[in-house]
Amino acid sequence: MNQLAQESFTPFPGISAQVYSRADFEAVRDIVYDIAGIVLPAGKATLVYSRLAPLVRDSGQQTFSRYIDFIKKDDAARRKTINALTTNHTFFYRESHHFEHLAQQVRPLLLDKIRSRQPVRIWSAGCSTGEELYSLAMTLLGPDKLGARPFLEGNLAILATDLADHAVAGAKAAIYPLEALKDVPPALTQTWVKRDGDKAKIAPELCAKIHVKRLNLLGDWPMNKQFDVIFCRNVMIYFDQPTKDRLVARFADQLLPDGHLYIGHSERVAGPAQEVLNLVGSTIYRKGRM
Numbered sequence: 001m002n003q004l005a006q007e008s009f010t011p012f013p014g015i016s017a018q019v020y021s022r023a024d025f026e027a028v029r030d031i032v033y034d035i036a037g038i039v040l041p042a043g044k045a046t047l048v049y050s051r052l053a054p055l056v057r058d059s060g061q062q063t064f065s066r067y068i069d070f071i072k073k074d075d076a077a078r079r080k081t082i083n084a085l086t087t088n089h090t091f092f093y094r095e096s097h098h099f100e101h102l103a104q105q106v107r108p109l110l111l112d113k114i115r116s117r118q119p120v121r122i123w124s125a126g127c128s129t130g131e132e133l134y135s136l137a138m139t140l141l142g143p144d145k146l147g148a149r150p151f152l153e154g155n156l157a158i159l160a161t162d163l164a165d166h167a168v169a170g171a172k173a174a175i176y177p178l179e180a181l182k183d184v185p186p187a188l189t190q191t192w193v194k195r196d197g198d199k200a201k202i203a204p205e206l207c208a209k210i211h212v213k214r215l216n217l218l219g220d221w222p223m224n225k226q227f228d229v230i231f232c233r234n235v236m237i238y239f240d241q242p243t244k245d246r247l248v249a250r251f252a253d254q255l256l257p258d259g260h261l262y263i264g265h266s267e268r269v270a271g272p273a274q275e276v277l278n279l280v281g282s283t284i285y286r287k288g289r290m
Contacts, residue, residue, distance in 0.1 A: 020049050024064035028052065031071070031078070032085055036163055037218045037243045040085070051084045079165070086164040087238070090128040092135050092176075093183040095233065098262045099139045101281050102229070106260055107140055110228060114154040121227045125217060125251070126235035127160035130171030133210065134192075134202050135184065136231060141206060143187035152205055159223070161215035171212045174202035217247060226256040233283075234264035245271030252276050255287040 028048055029040040040048065052064070059077060061067040071078040093099060114120050122140070124133040137158055141148035162168050178200045181189050194201045215221070217235070230251050236244045244267075251261055252273040263269070263283045277285040 018063060020064045024068060025049075027068045028064075028081070028085075031068070032082060035078070035218075036082055036086070036216065037240075037247075038085065038238045039240050048085065052081065055080055055084060083164045083166060086167070088128040088162075088164060088167050090131045090234075091183070092131045092181050093185075094132065094135070095265055095283075096183070097282055098231070098233070098284065099135055101284055102136060102260075102262075103139050103142075105281075106229060107142070109258075110140065111150060113228070114150050114156060117154070119155040119157070119225075120151070121225055121256075122156075122158045122229045123223075123227045123231070123254070124158070124160040125215075125230060125232040127162050127171050127212070128164075128167045130160065130174060130212070131176070131180070132231060132233065133158070133160040133171055133212075134174065134206070136229075137202075137206055137210060138184065138188040138192045141192065143185070143191055145191060145205075148191075152209070156209050158210045159227075160210060160212045161217075163214065163216050165214060168212055168214045174207055176200050176202075218243070221250070221254070223254065226254055227259060228256055229260050229262070230255060231262045233262060234267070236267050237264060241270070245273070248273040248277070252287060257287055257289040259287045261285040261287070 022045075025040075025042070025045045025048055032038050032040055049064075052067070055077075056064060056067040059067055059070055061070055071081050110120050122136065124136060127133045140158075141151050145152075160171055162171065176199070178195060178198050181193060181200050184193075189200070192203045192206050194203060217232075232247075232251060236247060239247065248261075248263075248269050249272050255261060260280075261269075261277060261284075263285070265283055267283060269277050269279070269285055276287055278288055280286045
């Protein structure tokens, strides 16, 4: 991370260096990088201050320097710090071509698989508050419950993971403003969304197929089975290239042969994973057979 040290540092206006200094920012930056792989350039110094100042105050520490010493020793406080610096911008049916591909190209294959009593495994990695997760789940099940019966009654498991505790809680709740689902095809929302005033609740039979967990993508993965589909979109934009390459290689290992990986519109597969992941659509990759 030393290459970032030469960038210009802009402290929060009006804040004394005794409270928040360049050294404090760099210490926070290094902690976040080491734990979550997130790169915080010097231009994010103001953002770091604004998001962490309430935590510094609530912890009873008078300066950022003391707070940093505190979180180095306190796991819960360190976790809150990572939560505060995690961005969870997402919305339903984002990058809709991915869901169109899933519905048209992948769903028929998975339907055949589950009808033959084979398991189907899907992972939304970096699921945020669940908008991507439920977009892909509704797309997979399709617009009518009769057609979805093989998935609902078969061996389907959808895993959703995120690093941030508040994101995991939001995904588990599966309740959203009705307006948030405006881009989802009406045929899907009519089947899989229960309306309650201005709120939308994802149908319980769909939620029963989903397991939402907290997971650091840079840490150990407890999953011992491979996946048919992995979504990891607009997560790797916060990582440096070596971290991206290592993560994509791990995704490739975690995919079944002929499995699909969907990544964000500004992301690309590079490094060793290029040998096994073949581009089959816009930011859509399929794992080849060895």
